[in-house]
Amino acid sequence: NKVHKKSNSRVAALLEIGGVKIAKDDVVRESDPTNNVPDNIFSKIGLQLHRRDNHPIGILKNAIYEYFDTSYSSMFVKFDDLCPIVSVQQNFDEVLVPADHVSRSYNDTYYVDAGTVLRCHTSAHQAELLRAGHSHFLVTGDVYRRDSIDSTHYPVFHQMEGVRVFSPNEWEVSSTDATSYAATNLKKCLEGLARHLFGAVEMRWVDTYFPFTNPSFELEIYFQEKWMEVLGCGVTEQEILNRNGRKDSVAWAFGLGLERLAMVLFDIPDIRLFWSTDQRLTSQFSAGKLGVKFKPFSKFPPCYKDISFWISDSFTENNLCEVVRGIAGDLVEEVKLIDNFTNKKGMTSHCYRIAFRSMERSLTDEEINQLQWSIRETVQTKLHVTLR
Numbered sequence: 001n002k003v004h005k006k007s008n009s010r011v012a013a014l015l016e017i018g019g020v021k022i023a024k025d026d027v028v029r030e031s032d033p034t035n036n037v038p039d040n041i042f043s044k045i046g047l048q049l050h051r052r053d054n055h056p057i058g059i060l061k062n063a064i065y066e067y068f069d070t071s072y073s074s075m076f077v078k079f080d081d082l083c084p085i086v087s088v089q090q091n092f093d094e095v096l097v098p099a100d101h102v103s104r105s106y107n108d109t110y111y112v113d114a115g116t117v118l119r120c121h122t123s124a125h126q127a128e129l130l131r132a133g134h135s136h137f138l139v140t141g142d143v144y145r146r147d148s149i150d151s152t153h154y155p156v157f158h159q160m161e162g163v164r165v166f167s168p169n170e171w172e173v174s175s176t177d178a179t180s181y182a183a184t185n186l187k188k189c190l191e192g193l194a195r196h197l198f199g200a201v202e203m204r205w206v207d208t209y210f211p212f213t214n215p216s217f218e219l220e221i222y223f224q225e226k227w228m229e230v231l232g233c234g235v236t237e238q239e240i241l242n243r244n245g246r247k248d249s250v251a252w253a254f255g256l257g258l259e260r261l262a263m264v265l266f267d268i269p270d271i272r273l274f275w276s277t278d279q280r281l282t283s284q285f286s287a288g289k290l291g292v293k294f295k296p297f298s299k300f301p302p303c304y305k306d307i308s309f310w311i312s313d314s315f316t317e318n319n320l321c322e323v324v325r326g327i328a329g330d331l332v333e334e335v336k337l338i339d340n341f342t343n344k345k346g347m348t349s350h351c352y353r354i355a356f357r358s359m360e361r362s363l364t365d366e367e368i369n370q371l372q373w374s375i376r377e378t379v380q381t382k383l384h385v386t387l388r
């Protein structure tokens with residue numbers, strides 16, 4: 001049948017990019033509880049927006065390459081074609097993510113099978129590249145996460161990882177310890193990158209936690225009247241270096257959110273636009289052109305629909321978002337909890353407001369009503385909630 005054909009051709013495409021075979025077949029998947037990759041995600045594997053020179057993500061990648069090539073005389077080795085299907089070991093264990101960390105759950109990560117995931121970050125490749133002997137490298141790729149729905153979150157996005165390893169003679173001549181030396185160097189590198197890309201922009205450093213770095217930081221940029229997190233970084237945990245043949249070294253690492261940076265760079269208001277093939281959008285971007293500001297072709301009105309239900313113990317917001325995205329695709333702009341209460345019997349009710357809006361055309365009442373109807377039905381049967 002049709003679905004089968006489509007799936008088979010996707011598997012063929014996958015084999016070409018990564019040499020990893022994954023069983024993808026709707027029938028198999030329904031009966032295989034270890035695979036939670038839906039069709040709308042599966043169909044995006046292999047699209048590689050970051051390797052298209054005329055796409056905002058590709059243009060940004062090349063601009064970042066240029067910064068590293070000129071600032072570090074081409075010392076950084078670049079990878080942009082590593083397979084996004086990785087082992088649990090690569091994605092989590094090798095970067096010291098604890099066994100009980102939430103990011104490992106089926107609620108947060110797409111599993112192809114119990115031991116294989118769609119990478120949730122480009123950090124999945126840190127350890128293998130260190131072992132291969134690289135000490136300066138950049139890894140760009142598509143990453144996948146079950147996540148909330150709004151203008152800055154999408155279940156498939158792109159990251160660029162950077163790692164730099166220092167040998168003892170580099171910090172010994174400074175008056176600081178290895179860790180502070182690396183942290184200072186890291187912040188200077190990323191501040192320089194921000195200046196290279198944006199010129200003057202309002203930004204701030206925030207302390208944070210990652211299992212694989214210490215200390216750890218996030219960089220936020222002021223965009224659309226809010227602080228937006230654009231990257232995570234820090235000084236690499238010594239354990240990672242010790243395990244991968246760099247016992248006497250210190251290193252830093254970062255992971256850039258390329259969509260978020262491209263939104264600032266090109267004034268792109270919504271993350272769904274990166275997936276649009278509308279010519280009115282694609283024609284605005286071309287290789288090497290950094291000064292472009294996106295001109296919305298038209299602003300279409302949003303339409304809001306509320307849905308209320310009594311939740312069950314297993315209910316999660318990510319599961320709801322997955323259902324909504326699966327039915328409405330890129331017509332859904334935001335899913336937001338607007339009411340939450342528990343009654344005397346201990347039953348908890350949630351009300352979510354779903355914003356529908358196309359970036360390309362006006363939606364009709366009829367099509368939105370149909371989407372909402374289908375969402376109500378699926379939410380009830382798949383998420384075991386009771387509609388109110």
Ligand code: FA5
Pocket residue numbers: 120121122123145147152153154155156157159161210212213229230231232233234253254255256257258259260271
């Ligand atoms: C990480 O993924 C770390 N691996 C980054 C890192 C690398 C830290 C190396 C230290 C050393 P985080 O989950 O915060 O961190 O994601 C990094 C960036 O990806 C975020 O700052 C944000 O810009 C972007 N991002 C995260 N989730 C989404 C999403 N759903 N849609 C779009 N961009 C996202």
Ligand code: MG
Pocket residue numbers: 218229232
């Ligand atoms: Mg973060």
